[in-house]
Amino acid sequence: xxxxxxxxVLTLNGERLLEKCLKSLDFCDELLVVxxxxxxxxxxxxxxxxxxxxxxxxxxxxxxxxxxxSEVKTTWVVSLDQDEFLxxxxxxxxxxxxxxxxxxxxxxxxxxxxYFNRFMKHSGWYPDYLFRVFRTEKMEVTASxxxxxxxxxxxxxKLTGDILHYPYDSFEQHMEKINYYAEEGAKSLREKGRxxxxxxxxxxxxxxxxxxYLLKLGxxxxxxxxxxxxxxxxxxxxxxxxxEETEKWGGE
Numbered sequence: 193x194x195x196x197x198x199x200x201v202l203t204l205n206g207e208r209l210l211e212k213c214l215k216s217l218d219f220c221d222e223l224l225v226v227x228x229x230x231x232x233x234x235x236x237x238x239x240x241x242x243x244x245x246x247x248x249x250x251x252x253x254x255x256x257x258x259x260x261x262s263e264v265k266t267t268w269v270v271s272l273d274q275d276e277f278l279x280x281x282x283x284x285x286x287x288x289x290x291x292x293x294x295x296x297x298x299x300x301x302x303x304x305x306x307y308f309n310r311f312m313k314h315s316g317w318y319p320d321y322l323f324r325v326f327r328t329e330k331m332e333v334t335a336s337x338x339x340x341x342x343x344x345x346x347x348x349x350k351l352t353g354d355i356l357h358y359p360y361d362s363f364e365q366h367m368e369k370i371n372y373y374a375e376e377g378a379k380s381l382r383e384k385g386r387x388x389x390x391x392x393x394x395x396x397x398x399x400x401x402x403x404x405y406l407l408k409l410g411x412x413x414x415x416x417x418x419x420x421x422x423x424x425x426x427x428x429x430x431x432x433x434x435x436e437e438t439e440k441w442g443g444e
Contacts, residue, residue, distance in 0.1 A: 194290040196221045196266035199243075202256055204228040206274030207237055209358060214241040216277035217270060219287060226260040234274075253340035257333040264328050268298075271324050271342070275358050276303070282353025286325055289351065297346030298326030305357040308416040315410035315417050316403070321350065338376035363419075370427045377427075378434035388435025397429035 199217030203210065203225055214223055214237075223243035227235055228250035238245050248259055261269070268290060272278070278286075282301060289299060302319035304311045312318055323331070323342040332343040360366040381388065404410045404424045410417035 194287060195268055195293055197268040197270060197286075197290060198264045198266045199223045200226075200260055200264065200269050200271045201238075201243075201274055202226050202228070202253075202260065203230060203234045203238070203274045204250065205230045205232045205234060207233045208361060209275050209277065210234055210237045211241060213272055213274055213277045214238065214243055216283065217272065218242075219283060220270060221266055224260065224263060226256060226263075228256070253335045254333050257340065261328055261333075267327060269326055269328055269331075271326075272355065273357070276355050279353045279356060282351060282355065285351040285353045289325075289349075294349070295347075296327075296349055297330035297344040298323055299349050299351045301325060301351045301353070301355055303355040303357050305359055307360070307413075307420055310413065310416050311356075312413050312416060312420070314408055314412045315405075315420050316408040317413075317420075319354075322355070323348065324355065325351065336380060338373050366423060370423060370430070374427055374430035374434060377431040378437070381431065381435045386435060388432040390433065393429045393432035396432050397425045400428040401425040 197220045199214070199220035199222070201210070201213060201217075201224075204227065214225075217223055218241075223238075223241065225235075225238040225243040225245045227238070227245060227247045229247060235245050235247065246259070246263060248256065250256060270286060286299075300321040301324050303322055305317050305320065306312075307317070323344050326342060326344065330345045332345060334341045334343055360369065378388070401421050401424060405417065405421035410421045413420070
């Protein structure tokens with residue numbers, strides 16, 4: 193008999209892939225969705241899939257996960273983003289490990305992300321191991337800018353099979369997310385006392401492109417690799433020029 197597990201998803205206007213996400217977690221003893229006041233069909237879809245839904249205004253990733261984990265009653269958690277789902281191979285791998293009851297903090301799993309016209313195999317995108325299967329008391333949530341991280345407290349192992357990730361459905365949406373990430377990244381840099389400005393922004397943006405396209409072999413991902421590297425250049429440039437922005441334009 194395997195140990196108990198909760199499938200956990202934080203959501204905000206995630207109707208695009210949420211049903212597929214939750215169905216890939218239907219082997220779990222409970223599905224828990226913590227929603228940040230979505231205006232689309234997210235909550236309706238979650239309830240239809242049998243999830244327990246908690247609505248809480250977004251307080252930031254660390255506090256939202258703390259709230260979510262305080263509601264978990266099982267020994268284990270499998271955490272997915274609303275635009276991710278498990279392959280059958282990974283589902284089987286998780287269930288097999290929960291049956292073995294290994295005394296570890298949790299498991300790292302590879303994530304394969306789709307961009308433009310393919311699942312990226314280079315560009316720093318794969319295998320992108322993430323700590324997503326864990327014992328509830330053996331994990332700490334941290335955040336850097338707009339990104340959260342699960343930090344294990346104890347020994348870890350790796351699982352086979354992928355999380356499939358569809359982060360954007362268009363270049364327009366990618367640009368919208370870059371705008372958000374750049375603003376959050378600039379705030380984080382300001383808090384650390386880092387400097388920005390044109391020359392620093394150009395230098396960091398250039399190095400970002402070189403890293404993604406050449407050092408991480410993005411050129412092997414075809415057009416998608418080049419477009420992604422250019423997006424990385426733009427994101428980094430925006431982040432560093434915004435560091436020196438002390439007030440919004442217009443005098444307010």
